[in-house]
Amino acid sequence: MRGILWQLTLLTVRNPWTLLAMLFVTILFATVTGLEETERTSAFVYNESMEEAFFQSKVEQLQSFTDEVSFEILSQEEREIVRTRQTVDAIFGLYEDDYIVEPFTTPSMTEMSVAPVLDQFYIMTSLTGETVEKMEALDSVFEVETSYIGIDNSEPFNNTVKNMFGWALFFVIYTIAFSVSDILQLRSRRIWDRIILSPSSKWSIYSSYLLVVFLIGYVQVMTALTIFHYLFDFPFYGGYWLTYIAVIPYLFAVMAVGIFLSSLITNLTQLSGLVMLFAMGSGMLGGAFWPLHVTGDFMYALSYLSPVRYGMELLYGVTLYDWSFDEFLLPVSILVFIGCTFTALGIHFMERRGDT
Incomplete structure (x- = not known):
């Protein structure tokens, strides 16, 4: 397993262009739209x-x-x-x-x-x-302390924060999905069959590939957020370090969907179409491009199907909303469920395709 991890890491370092391209457009879009909000x-x-x-x-x-x-x-x-x-x-x-x-x-x-x-x-x-x-x-009878439930001095919505998180979560979908597609290319060249026949177990082989894919997406998102925090001084409301943890369930879910999509198709052209459809649909429904509260009831209901929605909620929770621990349980549980379900389905379909 360590040998596979090392080899995949070297391949990523030697060919980092997809990662760098997605990182560049993430910073470009979030910076342009975010800096507009300073006016x-x-x-x-x-x-x-x-x-x-x-x-x-x-x-x-x-x-x-x-x-x-x-x-x-x-x-x-x-x-x-x-x-x-x-x-x-x-x-x-x-x-x-x-x-x-x-x-x-x-x-x-x-x-x-x-x-x-x-x-x-x-x-x-x-x-x-x-x-x-x-x-x-x-006032003359009681000593009264007045407070407003649900309202404090913090803003309930910040478009700069929305742009920063939205573009970061949107573009990492492409990076992760196309990184998973390496398995598809290995299958088409019959290299995957030779890997499966190696002494390593299938579990260790799949785990190695998926761990590298996850780390690629993680590095992209956290590099982007680090640049936003230290270079552009975007607001994190004291929750910058917690974003390192909050983004993990979302990346796991996106990686799982990428595995599932790769298991359904036979070439990269088909994968490109499916990934674009999934990324655009998830981004629009999940609030990456505009806030959910301005959408209609039907679109708002559909947003519950998008992993981006829950990823945005987690990042908002550690920054803008200052959630308690209990409030994180629902979005984390949903993303973990998506991740486990689609990972199992994706690997199952890949194995069936390999047997035929």
Whole structure:
């Protein structure tokens, strides 16, 4: 087993171009989209039903609530011009206790960035308004400590973090899947048959190959996240070192799906098509390209089928959300189940194909 591991490691070192290419595009996409988020997003708002003075006060409160969004007021005439020409991808109508979105593109990047801010603002102001009146009435009788469940000073959504994790998890699918395809090439050249006939057990042979494939994906993801952390100073909310552990179940699941896909086909052309379909489908459904909360109910339900969703949840959990240990159990269990199931199916189909 050690001999196989050493040989595969040498082959990877001598031909690292797939790994380097995927690492490059991961950093490129995440950096370009992530650095765009450092600039303030412009959100155009208009008065839906409030008095003008109250509306102006509401916009001022919104502006003081966040530094990430610049709110610009649209007059009635400007609103009609924007609707006609669609010079922006979304505008927002403000009510006293709620808001509406008029998106002109699907998906709307402005809506993705601004809607979470508006949601949090209206929740905070609503809770504050209701509780303050009651607390003042009871203040003379009780000593009351006020807290808001589910709301703290951290952001519930950060598009920079989403871009960083999303692109890292998306592109590693290609690296792992095409690394697994080496077994397919060895089979087509009849080299695999000679390896199987060696004194090493099948378990040690498969384990050696899959361990190397896993490590290739692991090195790619962690190198990308390390560059994001130390070179570009992307936010990890104190959870950078925990990402080294959180990414493991996801890589195991993706490796297993790669084995399964390789067992279904006979040449690299077919594999390329299947891998692209799986990667794009998982990325879109799992929230790698846009946040899940802006998708419809049907698409949101389908996201539970994507390993990317659970990989994103684990990385969010150790960084943005600061999860407790119990909250990690469900996504980890699902990814481990995917990994074990598809690994068993993939090896089984490979062995059956080899016997025919």
